[in-house]
Amino acid sequence: MKKPRVAQEAAKTSASPQQSRAAVIDLGSNSVRLVIFEGVTRNPIAIFNEKATLKLGRGLHETGRLNEEGLKRAHTVLKRFNVIARSMKAAPFEILATAAVRDAENGAEFIEILKKHMPNVAIRILSGEEEARYSATGVLCGQPDADGIVADIGGGSLELIHVAQRKMKKASTMPLGVIRLSDRAEGERKKAFELAAKDIGAQSWLKSHRGKTLYLVGGAFRALARLQIARTQYPLNMVHLYTLRPSEAEALCDWILSTPKKALEKTPNLSKKRFDDVPYAAIVLLTLMKRLDPRKIVFSVDGLREGWYMARVGADVADIDPCDAMVTALASRLGRGCQLPDALIDWTQPLFEKDDPYEKNLRKMTCRLSDIGAYDHPEYRAGQTYLRIIHVNGGGFDHQARAFIASALAIRYEADVEGRLLYAAREILSNEAFERATRLGKALRLAYTICGGTESLLKGARITRGGGEIVLQLDRMASFALGSNVKNRLSHLGAAFGEKTRIVTDA
Incomplete structure (x- = not known):
């Protein structure tokens, strides 16, 4: 059976260090930067990123020419960048020159000199439209x-x-x-x-x-x-x-x-x-x-360089949602590989019926990531998971999404809601959003306590909410999991909603 495209992309994200690399040099009016990307992924992974300030465009308006001091330094910097990209076996490897080189009367001459020193590197002077297209593609990469x-x-x-x-x-x-x-x-x-x-x-x-x-x-x-x-x-x-x-x-x-x-x-x-x-x-x-x-x-x-990457390297994965790709990659690399996280999306639905589409998507991503602390030290799971999400590199997570998912998962691993760990999340989120994250975290904690991480036991536990009451209904098999921990965590969930709780069993 063929893997879904997001799963394929996740596999590429976690591939071996021998996977392909691509390099781009952004030769701008103010600075020059080399970025080397690894693999073919929906969220570009930069494994090398270095900038040098040249100010090639200083004085261009008055002289019509590239700045002489900048030109002298450019040759040294670009030779270094060339050696690094070649040593890292980057291909494709391109230099993109923008406004200063495009507009200067000696811009083409400068590029011809570069070609002699870097004979196997593609060097392009971008038009204004090309520069805009790459920038737009870069923004759309993350958003x-x-x-x-x-x-x-x-x-x-x-x-x-x-x-x-x-x-x-x-x-x-x-x-x-x-x-x-x-x-x-x-x-x-x-x-x-x-x-x-x-x-x-x-x-x-x-x-x-x-x-x-x-x-x-x-x-x-x-x-x-x-x-x-x-x-x-x-x-x-x-x-x-x-x-x-x-x-x-x-x-x-x-x-x-x-x-x-x-x-x-x-x-x-x-x-x-x-x-x-x-x-x-x-x-x-x-x-x-x-x-x-x-x-x-x-x-x-994300801008011109990421736009170049998506156009030249990542075109085949460009239509995958960046958040889906990030969630899939993290869950497959750090979780236990079970189907429970996906099942939790439906299991938690009755608790959050009034969520809008954005809130619903946050809940789905949180559920899918709810097992990524499985292999961390028990004493540090909450902190590790929280920092892993709120500081994750790349992807389309806005700051509110980072804070929501990170705090919900930390609470799922029993973080103190009022503790210092969640300070950043509380500052970023509204009171209402943090309250939703708290409720979801406690619901996930309850679910994992009931089923021990197994989907079969979760199927026998149904949760409903209505009339100011949260009811946990357990079938005969799931009722064997009933104990003080389940009762306590159901009570904590009810307190988070400000509602009563009740357990019904088929035993």
Whole structure:
């Protein structure tokens, strides 16, 4: 029998270290980065990721040429990257040059020199549309249902892309990268605002997308997120899918623009090389918000490089949901391989009849992951499972999903609901969401206590909820599992719902 596609993808995720590797060098206006991906998976696995700041685009607006100091350093850095990628046997291996090389009069000459030093490496100068398409594909990699405007800022250009129905619909590119904008404005912020307003205002097609989500991609926008995480002491130091309300984003930008650079540099969690860029990223973001009036702002780490990966390497798995792929991979690698986690989806349904589609999906993922602490030390299962989920790399889990699943599973393994372990989850989730996670965790704990991890015993235990009462009905076989632990955990579940409990047996 052929495995389902998600199961096939999970098998690839956990394959041996000898599996294939692919490498891409993103040669941008501000920096150059080598990323090496391993395997063919729905959630790209980067096993090497290194960046060097070159500022090739510095002075381009005035001279029309790539920065000479940046060019000198570029040759050294790219030779190193070439050796690393070749040593790791990466194939395909490509260099993608973006706005600075695309626009500079000596850009093509620079690429020809690179080809002589790296004769077997594919080097491409991306058009603005190609750059936008890769960025859109990258955002859709982690958020396949994204619907709104992607803003990808680099050193030389800003790409604005409409994504919907899992596709790029329309895109524009403009010279609003942080280095280019600074050069054009001659370092004057008022002039930078005017330039951003003029260039963004010229994109008439944006009018029909007001009120949608704004997805932010690129190092300078990520720097804004890192500053906000640090200044608000947000409990999860993770930029990917970090979300702000428009009022929060506006306050952040105003703070950046009103705070002296030396004071900004005292903010932890950000390289000092970025502090020259963040004011111009803030100017672009404020201008975009004024134009688009977005519903919310979502930061995406997935961008051009992940888009390249999905187009060149992962096209065959692109239509798999990233959360499904992540859940399947974790459950198959860390669980006991039984069918019980899937059966728990139906078993817990009567307790959560009023859940909306998002909440229902969270419950399904939590049930499927409910056995991933099986092989951990009993004293540390709750903590290990919690940290494993809330810090998991990649995937389409937004921060609320991470916090919900992690806390529910920790409680399933008897974590203290009020304990320090769950601090981050409590800070991220609303009171109502944390209460749902607590209830689900206690329901799973009860289920595993009844059946000992076996699906056959669970089939003989039915739980219902109604009339202010939770009833556990056990058939003759399941009733043999009845004991003080089952009674206590049913009582704890009832307390979480604020309802009475009762046990009915067929014995």
